[in-house]
Amino acid sequence: MKHFLRILTLAALTAGALAGCSDDDPKADAQRGVGTVTGTVIDDFGDALGGVTVSCADGASTTSTDLDGTYTLEGVKIGTGIVTFSKSGYQTASVTVTAAKFNAEGVATVDASLEYAAAKIEGRVLDAKNGNAPLEGATVSISESQSVTTGADGRYALENLPLDTYDVTFAKEGYATIVRKIGLDAFVDGVATLDMTMGGREILRDKTADDLALADKWYFNEYRGGRNAESYPHWDWSTDYMATLDFYGNWEEQNEGTTLRIRNDEGDRSNPADTDVFDSYVYGSKLITDDNRIMTLQVRTHNGSDDEPICFGVQVVDLSQAEPEAVKIGQMQTLNSEAYKSFAFDLSAYKGKEVVIAVGIYRARTGDYWKQLVLRRIAFASEQVDGWGWLPGTEVTGLEGWKMTQEMVRSTMPHTKQHFTGISPVSGNRDNYVDAYRAWRDVDHIAANWSFMPLHKDPEVFPSEGYLIKTRGGGTAVNLNEPESYFYAKYAIGAGCNRLVLTTRNFSSTNATYFKLAAIGEDGTVTSLAPDTNTASSAEAAGNGCWKFIHEDGGAGSPDKYATFEYDLSQFDGKSVVLALGIFKGEENGDENKLVIYSLDLQ
Structure with a gap:
């Protein structure tokens, strides 16, 4: 066995x-x-x-x-x-x-x-300070009680482990500590191999070129945070996807947005002033095109003043260079306003390249220096983005009211992952959701990987059945043209990635849920997709490419009872298309209609 x-x-x-x-x-x-x-x-x-x-x-x-x-x-x-x-x-x-x-x-x-625990993590640690020679005496650990030390040949082995996901830490005095995640798919016949080079040259604070090569992808052209929004686009706690990005240093979720803060614990106050190296920052890897070459930050401050404003900026690392460096985009910016302000950064020099972008705050003086930069929006377009509206651009013909632009379609990056869950491993609510959002990163949650467009209605984020998008209730007009909300992501379609399987359910035996899967080509062509098979209790075409269904089974204790809808995408083989999954108000009734996303898989 x-x-x-x-x-x-x-x-x-x-x-x-x-x-x-x-x-x-x-x-x-x-x-x-x-x-x-x-x-x-x-x-x-x-x-x-x-x-x-x-x-x-x-x-x-x-x-x-x-x-x-x-x-x-x-x-x-x-x-x-x-x-x-x-x-x-x-x-x-x-x-x-x-x-x-x-x-x-x-x-x-x-x-x-x-518990049977014969899995093993093994590898070799090399010393970048010494011509990549084997590094002896490095500590490799997965917990406080589970660690080994590399030998003279630089090799290590962590044995007798259960098959699981691990954060593997490499540490040695005089070297920057490195943490790498090992997922279940890394184990082959119970063995995962993880080699590491320590002592590489830092490009961003505590990040070498090897670290940055593993940066999260910024697939989409907009990331928003914060909980205070009264009108649509209604980006609040339920759609605060800024919290799912990769942050370094001191940061915190606040009502106003995600704050980058100067590290100011007592031991940090002796840190020297440095307006070239970020003290805290968020970073990701993004393909720059003519459609998204202007990056806009909508920010405000805490603790800023005329005498001591917040100092911040944007740096870009082009890893294709022989000796990558962190290059400042424009001048260092200063801000002392509690009101939001937009700052634009021109990335045109990197058109056609995928580069690492970092947004960060600088320490401007030594001592007790407690400053905060509040990030509410990171937006990419062909022009500066002001205010809180949708991204500017030319609306996709056939998707009127979707706020999907041709520029968004062209410049969204093809996704590298294919399997997504709608189940949150950590629960949350309006007062405590950051841990839940961060846990999405580890399980490939759809809301941390696809972009959510809350046109008219927020989702239910943490139900046990899955991530739940829904319609408005009574008084809402029937509309099979414009969704209440939808998710989208781009895929390069081909062998191994030309079928989509949605696992779902709803919550009514009388009011059907209306939804649609659409494919948008890079030329703006829109195709409404019909499932070729489904296992719902009842399901049928409902007009304008929508389908309606009823299926009340499925839950945390009965995952095999959900309905599945399967789509053949092979007509797009060799092309990249944006896939958009939306829910519609299809009937006049007083209820909210709900579409549960238990899982979504590209096969």
């Missing part, structure tokens, strides 16, 4: 907190008493597990489980102590016991379950 193909939670049956075992102090033994711990150990399938080493924390008493998984550990102090269960290929478990766990005969029963 291939245990490593399953990811299971370590289950150790505990009773209190267990600490020491018998020692050589007869007086202490007489005072506390000595007893026996017995029990059974099973694996993650519930089968008896033999050959497990069972020991006390101090190693004074040790035994092994028999073939039937049972064990008896003698000479255990009746007190509070730790018993450890270990076996090669399984994750070690520590189980606790207190004096109350022992019966009158001095026997405590402690059972345990060990």
Whole structure:
């Protein structure tokens, strides 16, 4: 049985907190008493597990489980102590016991379950400061208790791991610490290989060229944040996708937007002033075209003044250069206003290139220097963007009212990912959503990867069934031309990426949900797509390329009961198209109609 193909939670049956075992102090033994711990150990399938080493924390008493998984550990102090269960290929478990766990005969029963853990992360660490020679003495860790040190050959191996997602940290004094994420797809036959070069030249603060080569893609031409918006486009807490970008340094989500702040803990106040290197910043990789060459920041400040304004700017790194550098775009900007203001940065020099763009705040003096730059909008267009309206440009013919422009279609970057979830691993609400949004980054959540257009209605972000886009309720006119809201992303269609599968449901047995999947070519041609198969309780074409369906099954405990709609995209093979998925007000009724996005896959 291939245990490593399953990811299971370590289950150790505990009773209190267990600490020491018998020692050589007869007086202490007489005072506390000595007893026996017995029990059974099973694996993650519930089968008896033999050959497990069972020991006390101090190693004074040790035994092994028999073939039937049972064990008896003698000479255990009746007190509070730790018993450890270990076996090669399984994750070690520590189980606790207190004096109350022992019966009158001095026997405590402690059972345990060990998770199969034969996966391994291995690799080699090289020293960029020394001609990429092997780097000895680097610490490679996945947690405070799980770490190894590289040998003279620079090699390391983290063994006996469950198959899971890991943040692998590489650290050594005198070198910038590096963190890399290992996903499940990195493990081949239970082994993930991760080589690392440390000591490379920093281009942005704590970021080398290797780091920047892994930057998030800024696929779209607009990112907004903040929670205070009263009119549409209604970008508030539910659509605050600025929080899903990659930030470095000191930053925080606030009602006004996402704030980049000077690192100002007591130990940071001795940091020198530096108006060339960002103190805190957000960064991503973006393809610059004639349609998006002007970058607009809509920002405000906290703690700015005439004497001490906030200092900020934009830097670009072209990794195609032999020796990449962080190049300032225009002059360093200053701002002391609590009102939002637009600043434009011309990226025309990089047309036709994908470059790393960083927006950051500078430390202008040493000492107690507490400054904040509030980012409300990052927008890319062929001109400066002022105000809060939609991106300027020429509307796509056939999508009137969608606020989708030909410029957006042409300059949206083709997505590199194909599998998306609508399930949030962390829940949230208006007062506590940042952790939830950040968790989207780790699970390829659709709302962190596709761009959301809230034309008339916000979504429901954290239901257990999936991400939920919906219509307005009573009094809203039927309209199969203009969606209430929609998601969009661009794909290069071809073998392995020419079928789309939407897994979904709704919440009414009488009011159907109306939705449409449209494909927009780079020449502006719009094609409404019909599913070639579906498993909904009822589904049919509804006019203007829309489909309506009813299907109430599916949830966190029954993922196989959702409906699926499958689309053949092969007519676009060899082309890049924008795919747009929207919900429509298709019937006159007093209810909100809802489209659940449980998952969306390109195959």
